[in-house]
Structures are given as C-alpha cells and as structure tokens.
Amino acid sequence: MNPITRKHLSRRTVLRGIGASVALPWLDAMRPAFASNRPPTVRLAFTYVPNGVTMADWTPKGTGKEFEFSRILKSLEPYRDDVMVLSGLAQHNGNALGDGPGDHARAGASFLTGVHCKKTAGADISNGISADQVAAQALAQETRLPSLELGCEESRTVGNCDSGYSCAYTNSISWRSATTPMPPEMNPRSAFERLFGADEGPMTPEARARRAARRLSVLDLVAERRQALEPTLGASDRRKLDEYFYGVREIERQIERAEKDQRDVTAPLEKPSGIPATFAEYVKLMFDLQVAAFQTDVTRISSLMIGREGSLQVYPEIGVPDSHHPLTHHRGTPELVEKVTKVNTFHAELFAHFVGRLKAVSEGDGTLLDNTMVVYGSALSDGDRHTHEDLPVLLVGRGGKAIKSGRHLVYPEKTPMTNLYLTLLDKMGVKEETIGDSTGRLQHLSDV
C-alpha cells in the first residue's frame, strides 16, 4: 500500500469547488481488502420452519454421498456439495413428559436449547440458553453486534399462545438465558438500521463523498448564521440556539469521523422501507440482511424464524390459501398433506436463495458459504402428530473446511440434536461441555 500524503483538506477547500473528486483517493485507499493472510472467520446461522414437515417428501432416498434429493429439497440440488441432510435427530425435551398439550411451545423452546421449558403463561417463564447465544456470548468481543435475530411473523409475546404456554415460547428460538428470550426483529428496516445505522444504503465512494460534502456545505452555511444571529438574541434565546449549534457541530464531527473510518461498513444493499408486499420477498430480504451482516462482519451469528411456532401464515401465491397450522392438522387427508408439502417446498426454495447468496460472496480463496454453517430445520417432524423425533434438519456450508458436506447421514434414533450444536460450537472455537440434553459430539460430520 502506498503511503499517501494526506493533505489536510479543509472543508472550505472542498466547498470552494475543488470538488468531490479530491476526496476520493483517501477514501479508496483506506478501505481494507480482506487480506488473504487473515484466517477466515466462521459464521453460524439458524433458519427455523414451524409446524413440522411432510417427512415422506423430505427424507432423501439413499445415504452417504449417493443420495437422491427429495421433492421438498429439490431446489437445493445445485448446491449438493455444500448440503448435509441429517436424519434421526430428536429434541426429547419437546415431548410432553407429563405436562399435557403444548407441543408447539415446547418445540420452539427446545429447538436451540434442548431444554424442557416450564409450562406457564405468566411471567415466570423458564427455558434454557440457546446454542446461538452460547456462541454469541463467547465471541461478543469480536464483532459490533453479538448476534442477530430475525422473524417473518408478528405475534404477541406475552399471554397464552399454546395450551397454557406463554407466547414467549412460540415466538423466539433464541434465548440469552433461561429467563430471557431474544424476540426476533420483524421489520427489515429496523434490522437494517441496527446493522448499518441510519444510513441509506450502498453508495459508490464517489457518491458517499459527494453526499458528505453536500451535507457539510449545508451545515457550514447554517453554522455561519451563528455570528449574525447571536448578537441579536437575549440570553435565554441564545441558550436555546446554543443547543442547536451544538447539534450542528456534532453532525459535522460525525461526518468527518465517518470519512476517516478505516472500516468499510457501507451496507451492501439498499435500506428497506418496511415489510415487503409479498411473503417471498419478505423472507428473501431477511436472508439478504443476514448475508450482508456476515459480509461486513457486523456479526457472525444469526437466526431467522420463517414463521413462529404454530404459524398461521397463508400461502395463496403457491395455491395454498389455507392457514398453515390448521393445515398441518390434516388427520392424514391426502389433499391437505399435499398442501403441506407444497408449503415445505416453498420454504426450502426460499432457503435455497440464502444458500445461493452466501455462495456468491467471495471470501479469501473461497466463498462466504465455505466459511458458514447454517442449520435449517424444525423441532417438529410430523405436525399432525406433534412428533419431536426424526426431525427435518439440514446442515449447509463448510464451516471453514471443517465439515465434509454433500452427504445424507442417518443417526441412531433419538440422537439429541444438541449433540450437533456442541459440534458446531467446537468449529466456532467455542468449547462447551454440554448444552441442554446433549450426550456428546455428533460424529461423522468432518469425516467420511
């Protein structure tokens, strides 16, 4: 990198019209490239689909490397080498174990925790810490945001949502502690602002410098008013205006600081204005936000609930105007089972968009997908029967070459899903003894 003699360009110089073009060089040169001698950081993401899945259309035929993509998972076939289908995992603590009905609440609560949550609709909720938050707390110093929780279905967060269980259980899969859920952000605009500040979106360095110059020239003009105004004001008026001029100066400082900032945290996508009109756009946008967050290293851990547990979402755009949850209580009726499969397939297609986007970002000598581990699945398999074993689970991405992808692995019945999480945490450099009901690490992920 050439040392660049940085002339101290006063804003006045810029204002006098030497122009934005002069501002360019020092911005460009200061932007860091992802130097190839830095070890790639591993990212961890979770994508949750609610109400279970038609397992007959999910489970691939064949095991190991030679497996056939099922109907539901067909859209992921182009990414065969990056996809692992894991069969036989279970969340034992999602079962009633004497607590009666409430499988949706228990499913949501146990998915990332492996804990049997307390049956209550009141303020005394109790679950366990989730795998993503274990990682987030261990790696908190590394990034600006420890983790990102997103969701695509708004719902109440208090009161009774499932047979005497609090809505907190169906609403969040991420738990900071046994008593503190991390409710997902529903509005893509707010999520964007959390990640990238109140910025408007991607800009070329020229455009950014230009906007900064314009803002500074506006602020300069109003700051000049001070000299003319102050002598004419009484003391109390002056004090009021002081607040104003302080605000002006603060913004100038912010702009100047941003110009000197070494890190490039320009958002790689435009700021959303709100929740998109169609569900597909909405979910894809939430996936794009996660990609952007990983790409800019604002955070390395994220989760997305495509629907809350017990989701009532309708899917008229794929010919399923029925509400999802009642639909999954099909009692075996073929037409309705078929509709459930359609919804599951739709979800998987949206997920394939995520995988594609991750794969499209180059990183080091590979892609962002190579350095990411994404878990896609549900804590219910049969939504009609409320089964918490033989769960639908995908593990996508190589985790920094730590995972030997491209296989269908069938684990012994009722293998705890938490064993998978322990293993993934290992790959993030987070060593834990146990999480939830784990009994050890999950074998064969890194070897044949």
Added chain:
Amino acid sequence: MSFSLLPLLVLLSDVPVVPAHTGKDPAAFESSIKPLLTKSCYVCHNAQLKNADLNLQAFDTTEAVLADPDTWEKVVVKMKTRQMPPVGFPQPDEAEVRALTRWIEDEFQEAERRAPADPGRVTARRLNRAEYNNTLRDLLAVDLRPADDFPQDDSGYGFDNNGDVLSISPVLMEKYMRASEKVVRSALFGPGDLKPTMTKIQPPGPKIEPCTDVPAEYDLTGLTLHSALHAVHRFPVDGEYQVRVVLGGLRPAGSEPIDIAFAVDGAAPQILSLDPQDGASFYDDKQDFTGKYRDFKVRVTAGEHWLSAALPRYYEGLPARYGGKNPATRPVVKPEWKPRPNATPEQLEESKKRFAKRMEEAEKTPVNEGRIRHLEVVGPFDYPRGPSPKSLAAVFACGHAPGRHRDGCIAPTVGRFVRRAYRRPVQDAETAAVVALATRARAQGDSVEESVGLALQAVLVSPDFLFRIEKEPTAAAAAAGEPVTDHELASRLSYFLWASMPDAELLRLAAAGTLRKPEVLAAQVRRMLKDAKSQALVEGFGGQWLQFRGLESAAPDKERFPSFDNNLRLSMRRETELFFESVIREDRSLTDFIDGPYSFLNERLARHYGVPGVVGSEFRKVDLQGTRRSGVLTQGSVLTVSSYSTRTSPVLRGKWVLENFLAAPPPDPPAGTPRLDEAKIGADQSLRKQLEAHRSNQTCAACHSRMDPLGFGLENFDAIGAWRTEDGKYPVDAKGALPDGRAFDGPDEIKAILKGDRQEFAACVTEKLLTYALGRGLERYDRRTVRDIVDRVAARDYRFSALVLEIVSSMPFQMRRGERARS
C-alpha cells in the same frame, strides 16, 4: 361566597421589584389586619417558633406583604379552606376571615393594577412536530409528515408548544437533516420508487363471552358488533392498496358461508363472501375461521382514513336448531369416528366415548365467536410518480417546465423560498449566502433542480426556519417591552390558529403594515378560524386541554369492560373533536363545553350512551335534551381518560375538573401517602366510603375536600363512560358538596354550579388558550390581561371567536419584553 380560589401553584421566574407604593388600603394593615394576625397567626408563626418555616410577624408593613405574594397567597388559601388556624386553636369567625382574606386579595390586585404592564417574553422556540409537518406541507405542498418519526416533544404547562421545554438534541438535528433531504427530493422529483410494504393492524379486541343464543334484534350491518374491526390508518401516498381482512374464531358446523364487508371512511362497503368449510381447519365438528381471509382493493388519498371490517347479518345462516333467521340448508357432513391402529379394546371404548361427547358438545358450539382478527394493508400500488405540480409551483417562480430551468432561475427561486421559509423580510446578504450554495453546486455539474434542491435543504435546517426567533427589544424598551414586528405577529397568529406558517394573505398584510389594525386583525381571525387548517387548533389545543389525546393509551380492563373495542375508542375521540370543531365553526359560547345540550354521535357511541334513534356509522349532530349528557364532562373521552383501567376514580375526575375547568390544580400528595387498598375496593365498603378516609385526615382533606366531591358527582358514569346506577353491589351515590357549602346531586347539578361560576370557567379557558397561544407559562403579571380578556369576552356572551380575538389583541400577544438587565 363564590367558589373562587387563587391557583395554589403559581410559578414565578423573576420577582418584580415592586416600587415603593402601597395598595388599596394600606392603613388598614395597622388598624385591623395586624390585630387579626396577632390573634390567630403570630402564636406559631413568629420569629422564635417559625412553624412551617414561616414567620408572619416579620412582615411589618404593607410593602413587606406586597413583596411576597407567594406566602400571602398561601395564607389566603389556608384560611379560606379553614386549614389554618389548625383545629384546637382559637378560630377567627367568618367576618374576620373574610376581612383578612379580602384585604390581602384587594391589596395584591391593586398592586398588580399599578405595576407597569409586562408583556412577558417567549424564548425562541423550535417548531414542534405538528408545526414542522404542517409548515413543510404549506411550504412545499408535500405531506410526508417526517416529524412523526421524531422523538416526542416535551410538554410545559400542559402543552407541547412551550418554548422553554422544547429542546434540540444532536439526534434531532440529524433527523432534521434527513427529513429536509427527503422532503426536498419529494417536492422536486417526486416520491421516488416506493416499494409496496405491508403493515399489520391488530388493535386489541374486546373479550367475547361465548354464547349460543341468537339475539332477537341486532345491528345487521355488523359494524357496531364485537366481531367488527375498526382502525384509523395513515396511508403514505395517494394510490391503490390491498387490504387483507383476516378472521378468527369458530362457528357451528353446517353454517352457511358468511359475508365480509370492508369500507373506508364509512362509504358503501365492498362485500366478499367466505366459506369456512373451504380449506384446512383445526376442527371437523365445527367451522373454524382461523387464518381465513379475503383481499380487498381500495384506492385512497394520502392521509388518515377510518377502515372498518365487519360481518353483516351475523346471526343468519346458522343451523336451524339455533333459531336464527335464514337457517342453513346445506348438507352437513358429520365426522366419522376413526379407530386408532394398535389400540386395545379398552382404548377403543374410551375413544368412542370421547368422540360421542365431542359430537354432543359440537351441537352447542357458540354462535358469536367468529370475528375479524386483523388487517394487513399492502401498498402503495399505482401511485402518482413525479413531483406534484403544486410542489413545483410552490418552489419555482420562473414558470418554466420541469427540466427546462435555466441558470437564471436559481437566484429568484432561492430568494423567494428563503423569504417564505424565514417568515420575514430577509437581507440581501442572507439570501446571497444561500444562493451561493446553489450556484457552487451548479458549477460542479448539478442540474438546476439539484442545485436549487441543495439550497432548499440548507434553508430547512437553518435556525431561522426551525426556530421562531423574535427580535430582542432595544435596551431602552427592555423593561416595558416593544410591539413585535408585523411579520412576527403574523407568525404568532398562524402558529396559534393553524400550527403552521403564515399564508400569502397574512404575509401581504404584514408587509403592508396593516395587520395590527383592529378591523384587519378581526377579519383575519374570522378567516383563519373558518379555514380547514384550524383543525390544528382542535387537535393541538383541544387534545391537550381536554386530554383526549390520552385515549390512545387508555387500556380498559377486558374482564370488566368487555365491550370496549377500537370502534368505541375512535368514536369517543371523534365525538370530542367534532364537538370542539363545532364550537369554533359555529362560534358558540364557551359555556357549551360545560353543558351544551348536543353532541356528535355515531351508532356505536349512541348505543354506548343509551341514546336511541342513531343508526349508521357516520357522525351526526344529536340533540341531547332529556338525556343525562351535555357538554364535555359527560363525554366518553373525558370520562375514560380520567379513570383507571379497572375502575372509576373520583379523585382523578375531580382533579380533571379542577385542572381543566377551574385552573385550580391540586398539588401532588405529600411523600409517604399510603396507597388505597385496591383489593378492598367494593368488597366490604363502597369506593365512596373508602375515600372518606381522605376527609378524616386533615392534611389530606385540604385538597381532597375540593377534588373528591366533583368526582362523586360523576360516579354514575363508569370507567368507560357508560351510565350506571350501581357500582358492584353498592348503589351509586352522586351527592357531594363543595367546601363553600354548595351541595349537588348528580352531574346536572354540578354543571349548573360550574355554569353559575362561568366567569371562573371562562378565566380558566382563557388562561389555557393564552398559554397555548403564547407558548409560555403565565406569570403573575399576566393576571391583569386574563381578567381584562374575561370581562370583555363575558360582554360578548363568551363566544369562542371573541376569546380568540381578545387574546390576539392582548398586550402579551402583541408585545415582547426584553431580557432583564441583571442589576
């Protein structure tokens, strides 16, 4: 003796140095007052004992008394309410109390009269959120309302346009920057690419007690039923929107399909039909509306609109056994019992039994559980792109078509904008600086529009726009004050009545120097009150004076008030808004607020009040003679915001009346006051009896003997304003008496008393409106102004326009004092 009390809370900033003159009857101080004080007060309030840190004996002369109005005001209050001398000490008789208090009041009044007039001063104040939005709308014909995303404004003296408390933080400054960019872009180039977005609207619904009875009569439109959903939603731009109406709840198996009616602003509804038997359901033995929906397309203008979704002919189409009209005729598919595989014979028996029970219960499925759960508004689609001609005309004066502007357009365009935005004549140097910004941008390659846009942005964040700055009077005129300039007067007028910038006519009159002429001013006031922009007065002043803004956060307990729904909440607010509006438009007397025998109701509200003969969801003027309601005190909005979510509070209601009708707000309770035992209320004693505890304790009685009776008089109205004769198991006792002895029974008699004291009421409204108009709290020296205004308004029958005109013609409105020189 009239129920007249000096306000207990009077805040003084600078205490004027009272010139060495005396009041009305200074000699009486030595001859008759001091002896009274000696007999009743000096016993404790002397130099040695100094009870309550008060040494009355130290006040040796009339001048000394006049120099400490705070203390002596307190003396008057304590004596009038018989708190002092305390029980057990020798009590002065009626005549003595009267003599003492009257002397004090007269002396101060005279001193005030003789004191030099003081117009007060308002601190430079920034535009509050409403003013900012409205000003941008009037300046650029763009109604984006960016300030809706700003932090909430602080309030002072009850209003959020108070100069002293409105502050600017760096966060707000940043928002101003972004807002100005956005608004200018929209004005010059159009709203840009607005991707359609989805907003979910789910107001808390009423609680539904499941029921299998079909009522003989009910609202066939469905609009006032619990199954309907009403909401007010702000649409960002004109255009087409899709509204998805989503249902929930259950209905008996075999019922006919239902209709869903959706309407905007009470227009004729669109109707779509829905058959809950289509599609997946949780249940096979009843109909399930969960998640089922219909999409409606509507075309609306930007701004707020009332959306209503309802289920018409709600109790029709049910199975015949329920006895409703038009019973269902469709074939019913009965569910079959399916044996579980691998079940033992016992389990099969059990399962059969459960199935039979389920079928039995399904026969008694409630008929009132189906309802509208939420709306999803998606849009805008098909909205006008490009800048509106109005916006372009507001900005450019050169007459060129968009894209055809020349460099020569820049200076006059920017100059004109600066003058309008600064709301005053501008000096060449000011304009030149802004024009220079535009020409520099042009030189760097920006189009004429872009360059002009940059200049406009700068203007919209400059202090001269964001603040209403009034010039400081010269040193010579500092104490007595100077008239504000005509332009400053025009701004005061327009922000008072419109919460927005002066329009072309006001500015013209200001420039011509004729605005101050009494006949011109009067004509302008009339014009401005007639203008639709005076709605800002209803929302801004009315919403804070009558506190109906508080309805947004009212959360009546669902168990106790199951009927309270969003429809009722919105209707209550609309009623009070329309009432205030009509007082302005028809120039009614202020006393209509006390007992005007009319209001504006729709069917929902009329049912709630028990007023017959009002059908339909539009609001219309209703004669309330013979009902138990009149004026504002018995409107749902006031009754609800002055209650708790679970019960009424005579204390809150009494406080409301004292604060907002009588300008006599009670002070806060002393520290350590024990709370009322909520669990006991209504259990073994009526609420009224429990509040008697307020009166038995002397410290409490001081304030509560004023507050509680007023609230008791309104106890027939429950916490959401419905009439009742019982509160739980206790009959309502709406009797009360004021400290001065006047008794009443029920709301009508209270109103009669208030109306009898209409001067007090008018003084209160005057104080509030003057506070709002000036943007500062009132001081002692304003009392004279208030008294004069009230006298003149009384002579004009208390007409609203008279009050506005008097305020606008008053000294504090037209003049401004300089900053006090520190001696």
